[in-house]
Amino acid sequence: MSEARGRSEAGDAPGGVREVKSAARTVELLELLAERGDRPARLQELADELAVPRSSMYALLQTLIGRGWVRTDVTGSLYGIGIHALLTGTSYLDSDPRVRAVRPYLDEASQALGETVHMGRLDGRDVAYLATRESHEYLRTISRVGRRLPAHVGALGKALLAERDDAGLPEGPYEAWTSHTHTTREALVADLAKVRERGYSVDREEGVVGIVGFGFALRYDSPATDAISCSVPVARLTPEHEASVVAVMREIRGKVEGSSGGGAVEWR
Structure with missing residues (x-):
């Protein structure tokens, strides 16, 4: 498990504010997909890695696909990081x-x-x-x-x-x-x-x-x-x-x- 995902399990965000679980889960998913690079993941792999129910993971993936943060193949069974991650990263560098x-x-x-x-x-x-x-x-x-x-x-x-x-x-x-x-x-x-x-x-x-x-x-x-x-x-x-x-x-x-x-x- 990555250091970033490990931090979220503690339950507290910087400054002592209780972190929002749904936001943390979304970030963890995007980080996991980014770490995999050119190795797309299947739904069950992602659910197992993040200890999330399969149905909840599927709903999260579909939400992120709709917003361009995650992409899927023509069969809808493989998932990877989406183009909006690139656009956000480019914005970071430009700013x-x-x-x-x-x-x-x-x-x-x-x-x-x-x-x-x-x-x-x-x-x-x-x-x-x-x-x-x-x-x-x-x-x-x-x-x-x-x-x-x-x-x-x-x-x-x-x-x-x-x-x-x-x-x-x-x-x-x-x-x-x-x-x-x-x-x-x-x-x-x-x-x-x-x-x-x-x-x-x-x-x-x-x-x-x-x-x-x-x-x-x-x-x-x-x-x-x-x-x-x-x-x-x-x-x-x-x-x-x-x-x-x-x-x-x-x-x-x-x-x-x-x-x-x-x-x-x-x-x-």
């Missing part, structure tokens, strides 16, 4: 002043380095990708806008975890994405100490085999919640290129932090 401020600098970094660069935001124990500029060279990565990745796996997440006290790290073991992933708390803590010492994180094939990432926390918040990174195929990563990537990304971080004044609304 976020930090994302708007960072985008031009991602363009600058990508043009200077010829590599793929990202912006991500810490969300619980994951990092959500908010912006990506792809390399002109073929590069197979797992990241795209809206994708989530466990914070212990990639350069973005480790850059942000290093801004926080290690006491907040879970005990583990952690999920392994490759044979290089840190799967113990001790290994991750040792890596985060190096991140703090050098000022940026390095992901050496921990999330994707053949890809090295360099992550830089954006410290316009304390602790930082946003970071930028550059992903480079191992085949192109010479010592000279690595030095260039680090230098350019440090410069980009400085420009972002110097220019980002945030927005009129301070979101929590």
Whole structure:
């Protein structure tokens, strides 16, 4: 069960207000469908996963289908996330002043380095990708806008975890994405100490085999919640290129932090 769905079982929303069960159930369903990606779900699967009576789940699905939040196949037996989820996600990105401020600098970094660069935001124990500029060279990565990745796996997440006290790290073991992933708390803590010492994180094939990432926390918040990174195929990563990537990304971080004044609304 996801962390978000687990929170709703406690019965209290932020601020101590009793949460609305029907609203919580709707959100849980949409989160579950989003997690499944390209794997559509059947009615009974959804009812079982969320511990909801089949009849109630069917009624909820039909309501959401009518509003475009859920879609179904021609047989009406398979369900997936609907287009309104995309439209809402796009609205989030368009309305976020930090994302708007960072985008031009991602363009600058990508043009200077010829590599793929990202912006991500810490969300619980994951990092959500908010912006990506792809390399002109073929590069197979797992990241795209809206994708989530466990914070212990990639350069973005480790850059942000290093801004926080290690006491907040879970005990583990952690999920392994490759044979290089840190799967113990001790290994991750040792890596985060190096991140703090050098000022940026390095992901050496921990999330994707053949890809090295360099992550830089954006410290316009304390602790930082946003970071930028550059992903480079191992085949192109010479010592000279690595030095260039680090230098350019440090410069980009400085420009972002110097220019980002945030927005009129301070979101929590």
